[in-house]
Amino acid sequence: MSAVAPVEFLYGVDSGVSDDSRFYRPPRVVKFRITKKTPKRIYYVRRDDGLTASTGFVDRQRIEADGEIYSRTRGWWAPDFHLYLEPPFLEQAKQPSITELKAAMAATHPDRGGSEAEFIAARQRYEHARTKEITA
Known part of the structure; x- marks a missing residue:
């Protein structure tokens, strides 16, 4: 009987960017499930529109050395543009009274x-x- 491997994740930040301030959402951490690891790459599942899933990948050596990596193929607004090995700490701005x-x-x-x-x-x-x- 083989042991079940634990589910691993990469983490990104959804900044809730919108042109209309009425729809502002504070930034939140988003998990991306790792599907495969090779010596050179880590593959993960990303959802572009919430319904369809696609696969992304990052340089394994770089992210394991630095703990984070920027994607050259994603836009700055995408949650997986900047990925982390550990969940990042997000300091939320205090709303004025x-x-x-x-x-x-x-x-x-x-x-x-x-x-x-x-x-x-x-x-x-x-x-x-x-x-x-x-x-x-």
Whole structure:
């Protein structure tokens, strides 16, 4: 009876890139299942659209030496553009509170020495956060 090999993974980061800030998702770690290892390459399963699977590969010697590797064949937005042997630590930015955004908006008001452009940007951030809070 042969022993079952443990499932191994490569890890990437899905940055949730979108042109529309309404659909922002914080970055998250994505696992890519390793399907085969040869002396030169590590093959893994990547999903381009979530339904169809394709196979990707990386230079085994380089990723094992450095712990990470960049893919020349993938776009910078693809989760498998930058792959890691171990799950990377993602430091999530703290979301400002409504009170902090309101104070920033008041501080950038033109009557208090701020510019009109700064005030408009601060007000948009405040309104966006307020509408998210109301709908949540």
